[in-house]
Amino acid sequence: MPQPEAFMCCSFSMPRFEDIEPMVDIFGAMRRNGTIPNCVWMTSLIETLCISGRREDFWKGEGPIPDWRADELQEQMGVGHWLARWGLYGSRRIVQAQFDQIQEVVQKAAPTGTLTGHMYTGQTEGGLVDAASVPLEHGAMLVGVPSLWSLPLIDWPLPRNSKGKAAHGDYAPVIPSSGKAVLEWMQVSKPIYQAAGIELMGDFFMHERHVLLMNMFTYDQQDPVQRQRVHELYLALHEESKKRGYGMYRAHVNHMDLIADLNDFNNHAYNRLVEKIKDAIDPNGILAPGKQGIWPNRFRHLRDKV
Template sequence: MGFGMNYAHHQCIGGLEVMLPDGDVVRTGQFGISNSPSAFLSKFTYGPSVEGLFLQSNLGVVTKLSLWLTPQPQAYMACTFSVQEYDGLAVMVDAFGEMKRNGTIQSCVWFTSLIETLCIMGRREDFWKGPGPIPDWRLEELRKETGFGHWYARWGLYGPKRIVQAQFDEIKAVMAEKAPEGTITGVLFADDGGVDAASVPSPHGDMFVGVPSLWSLPLINWPIPKDRAGKAAHGDYAPVIPSSGKMVLEWMKVSKPICEANGVELMADFFMHERHIVLMNMFTWDQTDPEQKEKMQRLYYGLYEEAKKRGYGMYRGHVNHMDLIAEMNDFNNHAYNRLVEKIKDAVDPNGILAPGKQGIWPNRFRHLRDTQKPTV
């Protein structure tokens, strides 16, 4: 998952070379034909496609990978849309979701929150001197003081200049109808020879044009007071949710009190695909504080219970939580997990490669699986 036109990275894999646990080497797709001129141009093959077996798994070691890149476009436009009201998120999600599905917007749309913006600008104590997370009334004051919206959407438009401009005009018209109180911006960069990604200044470029950035790293220091030592850490709960304004807003309202009960604000952002979003409930804490560490455990499992009720699976997870996440695949007595573990036993009968990763256990270590929520 990433930004730009080819943001769904796993969809842009043209072929893999993989070493299996027994030492055998296999190539997938047209790459499996030694002299194929389509080796890196097509992922399709005669027979089952198996690339997915080696993504988020422990079935082999990928030694080569072909990844499709995005050609330099003639034009690139850095776009934003924001709303001032908290509940305005629902309309944003539905409007942008429709434009993702009808092809008006072809890149990933990244949604961020007011809290996350403040976290990058400074530390909690810069905005709130009281105990605990920032209360709603103070957050509303900060929104008015800074002029930031409660929710921001950021995305890029890429291609010929006239098409990019036409896309932006369409988006502008749609949002003027669906969310007239919102604010839209678009900054255009164009060059007939192709836009040089390095020439696009921050914040318009960076990861949206394929340039790595650490601009968000300061957010991990959010809870650390400046007058004492501490060791910042961060984690997240990352559910996959349908691209529905009602469901996304409901999740925000469900997860917010869980966060606040454990001493942190709802620091959320998410990435919009055509039909679903991948949400990040971020949380940061001081590793040297045992009480904060315990609260982060409670926070994580509180979010897990709410997600499980709604059938929201996970995009990623810490090694401590892999069994818990995999256990959510409960259809037909966890048939998916049983199938993958049959494959694991076939290609790795000795269970030598990362046993337990992604909740996939080889037979000889299967007794170590733990799907019980720890007591904290």
């Protein structure tokens, strides 16, 4: 993208867990009709808390934060249960027109939501936006400036006096851009998280017809009980994904064969195709054998053993 004349950091939040359904449908429609020409990132209340502190800062009890306490924290912090963020880029008049149209849509379709927009322009008439001048809370990845602002997220489960070592992972299904489908997935995911002693930590990226969903989880990698719980959480989410025919956006190397097995249409026709290509261009199986679940012929017998 060329450096624009104007940039607007936009956000929209809604207060209830179930509000994710209308949010996905509203923003999905605006992605498809071009009102919002860029990816929309949606995050949950727990991820907002993770950036602000650790679990023990908000909840002194055992296990994950209960819903009643999460509601209290949401009210105290003045935030929504779900937060959508995106950027608008171009000339000032076009960006403002896009924002005005978005405002009209959400006021009619989601009147309990809160919309914000912060405009940044060049310092001179017709000048271009200096990405480095945009405050971190409004810019960062939206203007192509790298940062580590989300890194504290992985420390969420560790007490401040802990000698543990934080780690994180995710289960990342590709889901149709449907409010009903996304809400149903969140409703299915939540008890699986609770059984593992973890809060539902979900965010996703909205494209025109699909969303890339991140079921995040953080844990102490030196605690064998926590490691086993997140392993069971991952497998439980995978079983639910299989029932719905969802593919995967990404996976840890330990799970690549598991994820490749989701490509089961027509007796795993896709997997057989890419394995034929693999054998043709890398007959000795030298290049990254097994990566993405694609095994060369001479190592194919190891697939279920690794």
